[in-house]
Amino acid sequence: MKVGIKYCGGCNSRFDRTSIVDKIKFDYKEFEFSYAVEDEEYDFIIVVNGCHIACAGLQDLKSKRGFLIIRDDDYKNIREKIDRMKE
Known part of the structure; x- marks a missing residue:
């Protein structure tokens, strides 16, 4: 699956956005991850x-x-949400 990643501006320093994405990438190694960009289609973002x-x-x-x-x-x-997106 081709998965796009889109981050917010990061003003909340108490929420480590990259560690969540790193866990997802580790657990779903079969996915192809990249930063979400315009004019590119993804299975989900x-x-x-x-x-x-x-x-x-x-x-x-x-x-x-x-x-x-x-x-x-x-x-x-x-x-759980990712697993539902895979179906």
Whole structure:
């Protein structure tokens, strides 16, 4: 699966956005990960927002199966959502 990664601006220093993505990459080595860019289509896009403002822009991003919005570090919940996206 081709998976795009989109990060927010990172103003919440208490939420380590990259460690969550590193865990996902480790657990789903069979996926092809890259930063989400315009005019590229992905199977799904992981959007990492560090707070409720959710400033990561999604306009012009293309996804076949939708967006997985991450707002916290509840990794069990994140894995369940990823597994549903695989189906």
